[in-house]
Amino acid sequence: MKKILAVCFILLIVCTLPMSASAYENESYYKGLEGAVINVFNWGELISDTYEDGMLDVNKEFEKLTGIKVNYVTYESNEDMYPKIKNGGASYDIIIPSDYMIQRMIDEDMLMEIDADALPNYKYVSEEYRNMYYDPDNAYSVPYNVGMVGLIYNKTMVEEEPTSWTALWDERYAGKILMIDNPRDAFAIPQKILGYSLNSTDEKELSDVAQMLIEQKPLLQGYVMDEIYNKMESGEAAMVPYYVGDYILMKDVNPDLGFVYPKEGVNIFVDAMCIPKCTQNYEAALLYINFMLDPEIALSNALYIGYATPNVGVLEHPDYAEMRENQYLYPDKENMPEVEYFHNLPQETLHMFSQLWNEIRIYGSDNTHIYVGFALVGLAVVFFMVKKYITKRKREYWYNSI
Amino acid sequence: MKKRSLGEKLVASPYIVWAAMFIIVPLIFVAYYSLTDANGNFTLEYIADIGRYKDVMLNSIWLGFIATVISLFLAYPLAYIMARSKANTQRTMMMLVMLPMWMNLLIRTYSMMILMQDTGVINSVLTALNLPNLHMINTQGAVVFGMVYNYIPYMILPLYNIMSKMDHSLIEAAEDLGGNKVTVFKDIILPLSMPGIASGFTMVFVPSVSTFYISKKLGGNTFSLIGDVIEMQFKSSNNYNLGAALSMVLMVLIIICMMVMNRFTGDDDDGGVLI
Known part of the structure; x- marks a missing residue:
C-alpha cells in the first residue's frame, strides 16, 4: 500500500513539474503589488479558465505569480459594458471592448493612457495590429484578439449550405433562426445585403435596414448572445450570425455545425485591453495587460477562446500549429471574405440607432385580441359595480322601511 | 391617533431607515430621471414618448392579468383544501408549496426553458414514445405559464392564511339555515376570503406585469414585454431617462389596476361578487 502511495506521489510530482517549471518572462516585473485587488471586466467566454488539455487558468496563474487578487466579471456586448463604465458606480481596472467602442470611449475621454513601450511583452503584438484606426498611436489599447462575424448553421437542419446573409430571411427556416442581440451586429447584416457601409450615417439607409429587421422578426426564434451555445449545440436553432471563435468552441460539442463567411461581406473586429478612467489600481492593471501578452498565457487564451490572435509569440508556437491552419480563423487570400471594421458613429446616428433598435424590439403582431379582452374585463367590472350598487340601495331601502 | 412612545419609535426606526434608503430614495431618483434629459434639464419628452410603447404596455398588463x-x-x-385538512397534512402541503421557492427564480425559469424547448426534455420523451412533438417555447402561452409557475406560491399563501383563520361556525350556521353548497360558497366563503384574494392578486399581478427575465427566456425575445423594454434602456441602450419614464407610467398603470381591484374587496359587507 505504501509503495503504491509513494508511486502516486512521485507521479503527481512529475506531472506537476513541467507546469511549475514553465516560468513567465520577467518574473521580477510582477512583484511588489502583493495583496492588491483588480477588477477585470471582459466578454463572456473570452478567457481561458481551465487547466484541461494543457491550458492554464489565466486568472489563477496571475494571482499565483503576483499575489494580486482578480475579481473577474463578464458582459455580453459592448453596449452592455458601456453604460456601466459611463455612469460610474462600479470601478473596473481592465476592460476589453471592441474597436468602435474603444474609439467612442477615447472620444469621450473615458480611458487612461497606456505607455506601450513600458510593457516588456508589448514586443509580441503583431505589427499588423498596431497603430489601428481606432487608436493610431497605441496610446490607449493593447490588442487581445481578432475575429470576424459569420453565419453558423446546423448542417442537418438546412437544405443547402447557405452562402448569403439572405438565408436568415428564408421562410423555410421560420422559427429556427436566431439573431444576434446587439444593434451594431444586427444592423450590419442587412447593411451588407443592401450593399451599404457598416458605418453609414444616412438616415434613409438606416431606416431601410430597420425595415428589413422588422420583416425578419416573424421568422425569428429569438434575439440571443451567449445563449447561442445552448441553442446551437442542442440543435434547437438552425442558424445564427455570430463570432467565429464561438463557432470553433461549439463545433467541438456539436460536430454538425457549419460555418460560412457570406459572400456579401462581413464585419471584422479587434478586441483590445484598455484601462478605464475609473481604475483604482493602474499599476496592477498594467501588470495584468503585460501578463496577458506573455506567450504562454496568450497561447492558453488563443486555444481556449478560439479567435485569431495578434500575438506573434503564439503564432510561432508549436502547440498552436494546428489552429494556425484553421481556414476560418486565418483564411488564405482566396478564402478571405470582404471585410469591414466598425467605426464610432456621431451622436445623432447613435441616437437614431438606439431608437430604431427599440422600435424593432417592440414591434409586435396584431393586438386586437388584447383590446377585445380588456373591453370584456371592463364590461364585467362595470356590470359588477352596478350590481353591487343596486344591491346596496335595495338593502338601504329595506333597512329604512322597517 | 395615539402618540407613539419613544420605545415604539426606536423599534420602528430600523425599518423606516431601510425603507427610506431603499424604497423612497430610489423612487425619487426614478421620478427625477423620468422628468429630465441626459443633461439634467427638465423635459417632458420621455413621458410624452410613451405613446409608442402603448402596445407593449397593454400586452404586458394583459398577460399579467x-x-x-x-x-x-x-x-x-x-x-381551501389545505386549510381544511389535518395539521400534519397542512404542514406537508405547505412544504411542497414552498419547496420550489428554495431555488432561485432565474434558475427555475432557465430550467423551464430547457424542459420546454423543441429539443428539450419533454419533447425528447414524446419522441421516444413515438408521439408528435409539441411546440411550446417562444409563445405567449409559455410566458404566461412561466409567470403562473413562478408566482403561484404568492397566491396560495395569502389565501391559505385567510382561509385557515376563517370562522367555521359561520359556514355551519349557513348550512343549518338551509343554504346549499353554492349559497354557502357564494355568500359566506367567498366574501370572507376576499382580503386574501386581493393580496394574492396584487402579489402575483405586479411582478408578472413587470417581469423581464421570464419573457426573455420563455418568449424568446421576439415579442417584448414592458419589463424587457425597460431593462434594455438601462442595460444596453444607456437611456436611463426613457427607462425611468416607462417605469413611472407602468407604476401609475399598476396603481390604477389595483384601485379597480380594491373596489371589489373594499370596506363594505356585500357578497356575491365574482371577479
Whole structure:
C-alpha cells in the first residue's frame, strides 16, 4: 500500500513539474503589488479558465505569480459594458471592448493612457495590429484578439449550405433562426445585403435596414448572445450570425455545425485591453495587460477562446500549429471574405440607432385580441359595480322601511 | 391617533431607515430621471414618448392579468383544501408549496426553458414514445405559464392564511339555515376570503406585469414585454431617462389596476361578487 502511495506521489510530482517549471518572462516585473485587488471586466467566454488539455487558468496563474487578487466579471456586448463604465458606480481596472467602442470611449475621454513601450511583452503584438484606426498611436489599447462575424448553421437542419446573409430571411427556416442581440451586429447584416457601409450615417439607409429587421422578426426564434451555445449545440436553432471563435468552441460539442463567411461581406473586429478612467489600481492593471501578452498565457487564451490572435509569440508556437491552419480563423487570400471594421458613429446616428433598435424590439403582431379582452374585463367590472350598487340601495331601502 | 412612545419609535426606526434608503430614495431618483434629459434639464419628452410603447404596455398588463386569473383559479381550491385538512397534512402541503421557492427564480425559469424547448426534455420523451412533438417555447402561452409557475406560491399563501383563520361556525350556521353548497360558497366563503384574494392578486399581478427575465427566456425575445423594454434602456441602450419614464407610467398603470381591484374587496359587507 505504501509503495503504491509513494508511486502516486512521485507521479503527481512529475506531472506537476513541467507546469511549475514553465516560468513567465520577467518574473521580477510582477512583484511588489502583493495583496492588491483588480477588477477585470471582459466578454463572456473570452478567457481561458481551465487547466484541461494543457491550458492554464489565466486568472489563477496571475494571482499565483503576483499575489494580486482578480475579481473577474463578464458582459455580453459592448453596449452592455458601456453604460456601466459611463455612469460610474462600479470601478473596473481592465476592460476589453471592441474597436468602435474603444474609439467612442477615447472620444469621450473615458480611458487612461497606456505607455506601450513600458510593457516588456508589448514586443509580441503583431505589427499588423498596431497603430489601428481606432487608436493610431497605441496610446490607449493593447490588442487581445481578432475575429470576424459569420453565419453558423446546423448542417442537418438546412437544405443547402447557405452562402448569403439572405438565408436568415428564408421562410423555410421560420422559427429556427436566431439573431444576434446587439444593434451594431444586427444592423450590419442587412447593411451588407443592401450593399451599404457598416458605418453609414444616412438616415434613409438606416431606416431601410430597420425595415428589413422588422420583416425578419416573424421568422425569428429569438434575439440571443451567449445563449447561442445552448441553442446551437442542442440543435434547437438552425442558424445564427455570430463570432467565429464561438463557432470553433461549439463545433467541438456539436460536430454538425457549419460555418460560412457570406459572400456579401462581413464585419471584422479587434478586441483590445484598455484601462478605464475609473481604475483604482493602474499599476496592477498594467501588470495584468503585460501578463496577458506573455506567450504562454496568450497561447492558453488563443486555444481556449478560439479567435485569431495578434500575438506573434503564439503564432510561432508549436502547440498552436494546428489552429494556425484553421481556414476560418486565418483564411488564405482566396478564402478571405470582404471585410469591414466598425467605426464610432456621431451622436445623432447613435441616437437614431438606439431608437430604431427599440422600435424593432417592440414591434409586435396584431393586438386586437388584447383590446377585445380588456373591453370584456371592463364590461364585467362595470356590470359588477352596478350590481353591487343596486344591491346596496335595495338593502338601504329595506333597512329604512322597517 | 395615539402618540407613539419613544420605545415604539426606536423599534420602528430600523425599518423606516431601510425603507427610506431603499424604497423612497430610489423612487425619487426614478421620478427625477423620468422628468429630465441626459443633461439634467427638465423635459417632458420621455413621458410624452410613451405613446409608442402603448402596445407593449397593454400586452404586458394583459398577460399579467391572465396569469393572475389562472393562478387564482388554481390556488383557490388548493388553499381551501389545505386549510381544511389535518395539521400534519397542512404542514406537508405547505412544504411542497414552498419547496420550489428554495431555488432561485432565474434558475427555475432557465430550467423551464430547457424542459420546454423543441429539443428539450419533454419533447425528447414524446419522441421516444413515438408521439408528435409539441411546440411550446417562444409563445405567449409559455410566458404566461412561466409567470403562473413562478408566482403561484404568492397566491396560495395569502389565501391559505385567510382561509385557515376563517370562522367555521359561520359556514355551519349557513348550512343549518338551509343554504346549499353554492349559497354557502357564494355568500359566506367567498366574501370572507376576499382580503386574501386581493393580496394574492396584487402579489402575483405586479411582478408578472413587470417581469423581464421570464419573457426573455420563455418568449424568446421576439415579442417584448414592458419589463424587457425597460431593462434594455438601462442595460444596453444607456437611456436611463426613457427607462425611468416607462417605469413611472407602468407604476401609475399598476396603481390604477389595483384601485379597480380594491373596489371589489373594499370596506363594505356585500357578497356575491365574482371577479
